[in-house]
Amino acid sequence: MPAPVRILTGITPSGTPHLGNYAGAIRPAVAASRQPGTESFYFLADYHALIKVQDPARVQRSTLEIAATWLACGLDPDRVWFYRQSDVPEIPELCWLLTCVAGKGLLNRAHAYKAAVDANVEKGEDADAGVTAGLYMYPVLMAADILAFKANRVPVGRDQVQHIEMARDFAARFNHSYGEHLVLPEAVIEEQVATLPGLDGRKMSKSYDNTIPLFAPAAQLKKLIAGIVTDSRTPGEPKDPDSAHLFTLYRAFASEAQAAAMHAALREGLAWGEAKQALFELLDGHLAPMRERYELLIAKPADIEATLQAGAVKARAIATPLLRELRAAVGLRPLSLATAPAPKAKAAKVAQPSFKQYRESDGRFYFKLVQADGRVLLQGAGQASPKEAGALIARLKAEAAKLDHEVDTGLQLAGTVVGRLEQGVELAEVVQALAALAEEG
Numbered sequence: 001m002p003a004p005v006r007i008l009t010g011i012t013p014s015g016t017p018h019l020g021n022y023a024g025a026i027r028p029a030v031a032a033s034r035q036p037g038t039e040s041f042y043f044l045a046d047y048h049a050l051i052k053v054q055d056p057a058r059v060q061r062s063t064l065e066i067a068a069t070w071l072a073c074g075l076d077p078d079r080v081w082f083y084r085q086s087d088v089p090e091i092p093e094l095c096w097l098l099t100c101v102a103g104k105g106l107l108n109r110a111h112a113y114k115a116a117v118d119a120n121v122e123k124g125e126d127a128d129a130g131v132t133a134g135l136y137m138y139p140v141l142m143a144a145d146i147l148a149f150k151a152n153r154v155p156v157g158r159d160q161v162q163h164i165e166m167a168r169d170f171a172a173r174f175n176h177s178y179g180e181h182l183v184l185p186e187a188v189i190e191e192q193v194a195t196l197p198g199l200d201g202r203k204m205s206k207s208y209d210n211t212i213p214l215f216a217p218a219a220q221l222k223k224l225i226a227g228i229v230t231d232s233r234t235p236g237e238p239k240d241p242d243s244a245h246l247f248t249l250y251r252a253f254a255s256e257a258q259a260a261a262m263h264a265a266l267r268e269g270l271a272w273g274e275a276k277q278a279l280f281e282l283l284d285g286h287l288a289p290m291r292e293r294y295e296l297l298i299a300k301p302a303d304i305e306a307t308l309q310a311g312a313v314k315a316r317a318i319a320t321p322l323l324r325e326l327r328a329a330v331g332l333r334p335l336s337l338a339t340a341p342a343p344k345a346k347a348a349k350v351a352q353p354s355f356k357q358y359r360e361s362d363g364r365f366y367f368k369l370v371q372a373d374g375r376v377l378l379q380g381a382g383q384a385s386p387k388e389a390g391a392l393i394a395r396l397k398a399e400a401a402k403l404d405h406e407v408d409t410g411l412q413l414a415g416t417v418v419g420r421l422e423q424g425v426e427l428a429e430v431v432q433a434l435a436a437l438a439e440e441g
C-alpha cells in the first residue's frame with residue numbers, strides 16, 4: 001500500500017466563521033478528510049492569531065467558536081489530527097531551528113510584511129512603524145506548522161502560496177546543512193472552490209462587513225438574506241440569474257436540479273422576495289442540523305478542550321520524535337554521546353556492540369543488543385519471523401535518533417513498541433551503540 005498523503009492546513013482563530021468560510025474552506029476540507037489514502041491535519045493556528053489579535057478574550061472565544069464550527073460541520077477528530085497549535089511546543093521549537101536557516105532577505109519579500117512597509121513609506125513614516133517581529137516571522141512559524149508533521153500537501157488560498165514556497169526553501173536549506181530530515185511540502189491551490197459573494201455582491205469577507213455568520217439563528221439568517229442587494233426588476237419581470245449574486249449563493253448550496261429550477265424561475269420572472277424566501281429555506285435546511293450541533297458543542301467548552309487535548313497528544317506523537325531527531329541533527333545532543341564518529345581505522349580496532357538473535361519457547365524471534373563488554377543494553381520485541389527481526393534491527397540502526405523511551409511502554413519507534421531497555425541502561429547509550437553499528441555498516 002502506498003504511504004498515505006499527508007494534508008495539513010491551519011485555521012487562524014481571529015473571528016466568527018461565516019458562510020464564505022464554510023463553502024470555501026470548511027466544507028471542502030471536511031470532505032477531503034474522508035478520502036481514503038490520506039491523513040488530514042487541521043489545526044487552530046492560535047499563535048498566528050496573536051499577530052493580529054491582541055485581545056485575550058477574543059482569541060479564546062474565537063478558538064472555541066472555530067473548534068466547535070469544524071466539529072459541528074462534520075470533522076471527525078478520531079479520523080483526523082485536530083489540535084491547537086499552542087498545545088504543541090515542538091512547533092515553536094522547530095520555528096527557532098528554522099529561524100536559524102531562514103534567509104532574512106527572503107522574509108523581507110513576504111507579501112504581508114512588504115504591504116505593511118509599503119503602506120508606511122506611502123504615509124511618509126518609518127518603514128517598520130507598527131510592524132511587529134511577529135508579522136515579520138509569520139512565514140517561519142507557518143513553515144514550522146507544516147514541517148513538524150512532514151506534510152505533503154497544504155491546501156491554501158492564492159495569497160498563501162508564497163508562504164508554502166518559503167517553507168520549502170527553509171526545509172531545503174535545513175536539509176542541505178543537516179541531512180534529509182524535512183519533507184518539502186506542496187501548495188494545493190483551491191481554484192474551483194466557491195468564493196461566495198457577500199450581501200452587497202463583493203466577495204464575502206469580514207473586512208467588507210458583508211458576511212452571513214455561519215450559525216446565525218434562523219430569524220437573523222432570514223433578515224440578512226432579506227438585505228441581499230438585487231436589481232430593481234419587479235415581480236413578473238424576467239431576471240438575469242447569472243448576474244445575480246443571490247443566485248450564486250443559492251447555487252452554492254443547491255443540487256443541480258434545484259439550481260436549474262431556480263435559474264429558470266428567475267428568467268420567468270420570479271419575484272426577488274420569493275427567491276429570497278427560497279434561498280432562506282435552502283440555507284436553513286442545510287445549516288439547521290449543524291447549527292444545532294454547534295449550539296450543543298459550544299455549551300460545553302470543557303468537552304471541546306478535551307477533544308483538543310487528545311488531538312495534541314496525537315499530534316505530538318509525531319512531532320516529538322521528529323524534534324528529537326532534529327535536535328540531534330543540529331548538535332543539541334546529550335554530552336554523553338560521541339561528538340563525532342570515531343575515525344574508521346581506530347573504530348575497527350575498538351570492540352563493537354552487537355546484536356544477538358534467538359528464538360524463544362513462545363516460537364517468536366527475539367534479539368538483544370549487547371555491549372562489547374557483554375552488558376545487555378536492550379531487549380527487542382518478539383517478531384513472527386527471523387526476517388522481521390532482522391528488518392527491525394536494520395530499522396533500529398537506521399533510525400536510532402528517532403528512538404523514544406517511556407518507563408511504562410518501553411522503547412518506541414514512530415509510535416510502535418520495539419523493545420525495552422535493560423535495567424540501568426540509558427537511552428543515550430543505546431543510541432550511541434546503534435550509531436556505532438550503523439557507522440560500521
Ligand code: TRP
Pocket residue numbers: 008009010011012045048141142145146154155156160
Ligand atoms: N496563514 C494561514 C491563513 O491565514 C493559516 C495558517 C497558519 C496555515 N499555519 C498554517 C495554513 C499552515 C496552512 C498551513 O490562512
